[in-house]
Amino acid sequence: xxxxxxxxxxxxxxxxxxxxxxxxxxxxxxxxxxxxxxxxxxxxxxxxxxxxxxxxxxxxxxxxxxxxxxxxxxxxxxxxxxxxxxxxxxxxxxxxxxxxxxxxxxxxxxxxxxxxxxxxxxxxxxxxxxxxxxxxxxxxxxxxxxxxxxxxxxxxxxxxxxxxxxxxxxxxxxxxxxxxxxxxxxxxxxxxxxxxxxxxxxxxxxxxxxxxxxxxxxxxxxxxxxxxxxxxxxxxxxxxxxxxxxxxxxxxxxxxxxxxxxxxxxxxxxxxxxxxxxxxxxxxxxxxxxxxxxxxxxxxxxxxxxxxxxxxxxxxxxxxxxxxxxxxxxxxxx
Numbered sequence: 504x505x506x507x508x509x510x511x512x513x514x515x516x517x518x519x520x521x522x523x524x525x526x527x528x529x530x531x532x533x534x535x536x537x538x539x540x541x542x543x544x545x546x547x548x549x550x551x552x553x554x555x556x557x558x559x560x561x562x563x564x565x566x567x568x569x570x571x572x573x574x575x576x577x578x579x580x581x582x583x584x585x586x587x588x589x590x591x592x593x594x595x596x597x598x599x600x601x602x603x604x605x606x607x608x609x610x611x612x613x614x615x616x617x618x619x620x621x622x623x624x625x626x627x628x629x630x631x632x633x634x635x636x637x638x639x640x641x642x643x644x645x646x647x648x649x650x651x652x653x654x655x656x657x658x659x660x661x662x663x664x665x666x667x668x669x670x671x672x673x674x675x676x677x678x679x680x681x682x683x684x685x686x687x688x689x690x691x692x693x694x695x696x697x698x699x700x701x702x703x704x705x706x707x708x709x710x711x712x713x714x715x716x717x718x719x720x721x722x723x724x725x726x727x728x729x730x731x732x733x734x735x736x737x738x739x740x741x742x743x744x745x746x747x748x749x750x751x752x753x754x755x756x757x758x759x760x761x762x763x764x765x766x767x768x769x770x771x772x773x774x775x776x777x778x779x780x781x782x783x784x785x786x787x788x789x790x791x792x793x794x795x796x797x798x799x800x801x802x803x804x805x806x807x808x809x810x811x812x813x814x815x816x817x818x819x820x821x822x823x824x825x826x827x828x829x830x831x832x833x834x835x836x837x
Contacts, residue, residue, distance in 0.1 A: 537739065547559050552590055617646050646677055692722045789802045
């Protein structure tokens with residue numbers, strides 16, 4: 504069960520989605536170690552990349568452990584996208600991914616992201632410029648269309664393939680849906696029938712059964728997983744096992760999950776620095792403990808704690824089942 508993106512062969516067709524504020528290097532590296540076939544950076548604005556501002560350089564940073572790692576770029580100017588692609592190729596990216604799916608207003612208002620789906624001529628020029636700029640494989644992520652009356656993903660996929668794109672990922676919603684309603688995995692089949700290159704299905708995949716259902720409905724070559732990996736960096740490994748032979752891998756034990764979280768936390772502190780790291784980590788800490796006893800008390804405790812050593816102590820206490828959290832929760836409810 505492999506997937507080829509041009510000359511790059513992936514061990515498994517299960518990919519971590521690019522997610523702003525989430526898929527930084529510590530998270531990507533952890534998910535890759537847990538078995539993901541491919542990890543993708545946060546969306547990086549091409550203009551910011553060529554200015555080489557500090558935030559963009561950090562977002563594009565990669566490590567050998569992640570290889571092959573894809574950098575996702577967004578923009579609306581073909582020349583700028585081409586230059587940003589070259590910079591990332593020089594910085595060690597293995598794949599350049601073009602964002603034509605982001606629905607955020609600040610991105611769309613700049614005529615980037617999913618706004619490009621309304622401008623097929625500009626989209627074609629941007630894709631062509633990016634492909635010509637680098638010798639790396641270029642991939643494309645988009646939605647089914649702008650709205651229900653304009654679901655032009657199959658046509659754009661054919662344009663992208665003709666320009667040299669090596670893989671296409673489709674989030675099964677229109678831009679106007681944002682993240683409401685259900686992802687239409689079945690529509691992705693029309694994209695698959697329009698091209699010869701690999702097509703990946705994305706959207707609403709938070710269980711292993713949904714991964715299989717999405718793959719079957721779309722007739723796709725692989726799946727891309729976003730929020731299903733929140734607090735579960737091992738989830739992609741579970742999906743791979745299920746797609747391979749139906750194996751239902753259990754989640755790691757509570758103690759194992761605690762060890763994974765501590766590893767992730769240490770990596771975030773090292774990468775972002777202690778001041779920013781402790782704050783950036785809070786959302787991840789909350790996701791890890793979702794659904795577990797005393798989770799609310801734990802979240803309250805870590806969200807008001809700025810001392811990194813104290814946070815580490817709280818993590819260790821939580822995964823050891825320390826009764827301090829039960830007592831704290833009782834006080835909060837009183």
